[in-house]
Amino acid sequence: xLSVQRLLASRKHxxxxxxxxxxxxxxxxxxxxxxxxxxxxxxxxAIGSGAGWELGSSFESAREFHAFRTAEEKAFLRxxxxxxxxxxxxxxxxxxxxxxxxxxEGRREYLNLVLDAAQKxxxxxxDPAALTxxxxxxxxxxxxxxxxxxxxxxxxASQSWMQKAQTILKQAGWKDYSEPHLKEIAEALNKRDGI
Amino acid sequence: MRALKFGGIALxxxxxxxxxxxxxxxxxxxxxxxxxxxxxxxxxYGQLAVLQDExxxxxxxxxxxxxxxxxxxxxRRLHSAQGDQALLIDTGRTYLQLxxxxxxxxxxxxxxxxxxDAQQTFLFMGRNIPEQDLDQQVAKIVASARLPSPPS
Numbered sequence: 001x002l003s004v005q006r007l008l009a010s011r012k013h014x015x016x017x018x019x020x021x022x023x024x025x026x027x028x029x030x031x032x033x034x035x036x037x038x039x040x041x042x043x044x045x046a047i048g049s050g051a052g053w054e055l056g057s058s059f060e061s062a063r064e065f066h067a068f069r070t071a072e073e074k075a076f077l078r079x080x081x082x083x084x085x086x087x088x089x090x091x092x093x094x095x096x097x098x099x100x101x102x103x104x105e106g107r108r109e110y111l112n113l114v115l116d117a118a119q120k121x122x123x124x125x126x127d128p129a130a131l132t133x134x135x136x137x138x139x140x141x142x143x144x145x146x147x148x149x150x151x152x153x154x155x156x157a158s159q160s161w162m163q164k165a166q167t168i169l170k171q172a173g174w175k176d177y178s179e180p181h182l183k184e185i186a187e188a189l190n191k192r193d194g195i
Numbered sequence: 196m197r198a199l200k201f202g203g204i205a206l207x208x209x210x211x212x213x214x215x216x217x218x219x220x221x222x223x224x225x226x227x228x229x230x231x232x233x234x235x236x237x238x239x240y241g242q243l244a245v246l247q248d249e250x251x252x253x254x255x256x257x258x259x260x261x262x263x264x265x266x267x268x269x270x271r272r273l274h275s276a277q278g279d280q281a282l283l284i285d286t287g288r289t290y291l292q293l294x295x296x297x298x299x300x301x302x303x304x305x306x307x308x309x310x311x312d313a314q315q316t317f318l319f320m321g322r323n324i325p326e327q328d329l330d331q332q333v334a335k336i337v338a339s340a341r342l343p344s345p346p347s
Contacts, residue, residue, distance in 0.1 A: 036198070037205040044209020045216075052217025059218075060225035067272040076269045084232040087239025129262030132255065133243040140246075172247070173255030185250070193242075 079130045082121035086137055089117045094193035097144060104152040111148065114141045132172050139169040143186040229275040237276075240266050241285045248292060253300065260293050264312070280320050287316040291329060295336035306333070 068077050093110035096102045102110075118138045125131055142165035149158035166177045240263055247259035267286040270276050290313035297306035310329045317324050 033198070033201065037201055040202050040205035041209040044206040044211075045213035046209075048210040048213025048215075049217035049220075050213075052214035052219075053221035054217075055214075056218040056221025056223075057225040060222045060229065064229045064274045066274075073269070076266075079266070080236050080270065080273075081232070083239045083243075084236035087235040087242075088231075090239070091235075127262065129258050130240075130266070133240065133247065133259060133262075136243055136247060169250075173251035175250065175252055185246075189246075 075126050078124040079127055082117075082124045082134070083130065086114070086117045086121055086134065089113050090137060090141075091193050093141075093144070094190050097148075097190045104148050107148045108145065111141050111145050114138075135168050135172050139165045139172065139174075140186060140189060142168065143182045144190070147183060147186060226275070229273075233270065233273055233275040233279065237267070237270060237279070237282045237285065241289075244289065253296060257293065257296055260289050260296070263289050264293070283316055283320045287313045290316060291332055292336060294329075294333045295340060298333060298337050299340060 065077065068074060089110075093107075093114050096110045097107055115138065118134050118141070121134045122131065125134065142161045146158045146161035146165060149155075149161060162179055162182070165182055166179075169177045169182070244259040244263035248256040251259070264286055267282055267289075270282060271279075276282060290309045294306045294309035294313065297303070297309060310326060310333060313329055314324060314326060
């Protein structure tokens with residue numbers, strides 16, 4: 001009786017092991033399928049989001065500028081882009097001029113970025129009134145550079161920048177282009193344009 | 196065959212969902228950039244025109260302010276400028292400034308035309324300001340321009 005019970009127990013154990021093996025291989029198969037599904041989903045999502053981003057941006061851009069087709073309207077867009085870029089760089093440099101942690105080197109770099117943006121704008125813009133405004137921004141930047149050089153003790157460089165500022169602002173029709181007045185204006189603009 | 200079918204479904208679902216998210220994000224980021232550029236261009240042009248008005252001779256001031264009103268008119272056709280009330284306020288005030296310049300130069304009919312332009316601009320933003328009120332504002336600008344400037 002005891003030996004029959006042992007035999008039955010032994011068979012039951014063998015059957016359970018075989019069933020476990022079957023379950024394990026089934027689980028592996030499902031896992032592989034899920035992993036493949038996930039991988040393909042992620043690949044699709046990556047490609048889709050890239051394409052969607054491009055299409056969404058293009059659609060937004062087309063919606064923004066759809067009304068500008070003629071040569072005159074395109075010239076306006078160039079002026080628009082130039083002034084926007086110039087103003088963004090100007091705000092950044094005015095902020096840094098107000099921040100005591102920036103030394104003369106850092107301030108010079110940011111002001112040169114404004115001059116670069118102004119120079120680029122001059123090549124893009126054809127409207128004389130907008131060109132005069134770019135000259136005004138350039139003149140104010142020259143005054144700021146003169147003040148940076150003066151604070152750093154480089155008086156010849158300071159005088160050179162100030163003379164350039166006076167020349168360009170005189171051409172832009174400024175009534176008072178004396179050094180003290182220009183410094184006063186630049187200080188007021190640093191406070192106004194800084195973030 | 197079944198694996199291929201499941202793979203195709205996974206790829207398609209990913210493409211559709213990724214495409215929708217990418218479209219939304221691309222449009223939102225691009226729209227934000229457009230708004231930033233619109234605000235920068237309006238502020239830049241406007242502030243430089245005001246600086247010219249304050250510092251330059253009458254002819255250069257007139258040119259700068261008039262150029263800003265033209266620039267603003269073109270800008271209003273940009274999608275990002277739709278509903279930009281600040282641009283309309285700046286433009287309306289610029290017309291009043293121009294009206295003052297013309298009044299000081301005894302060009303009364305042109306001055307009146309600029310007051311009407313200012314009124315029209317404020318009307319775009321839903322504010323119907325009577326002509327007399329705008330005339331009073333022009334008179335104030337003219338009076339302050341006639342005052343002798345304080346010694347510096």
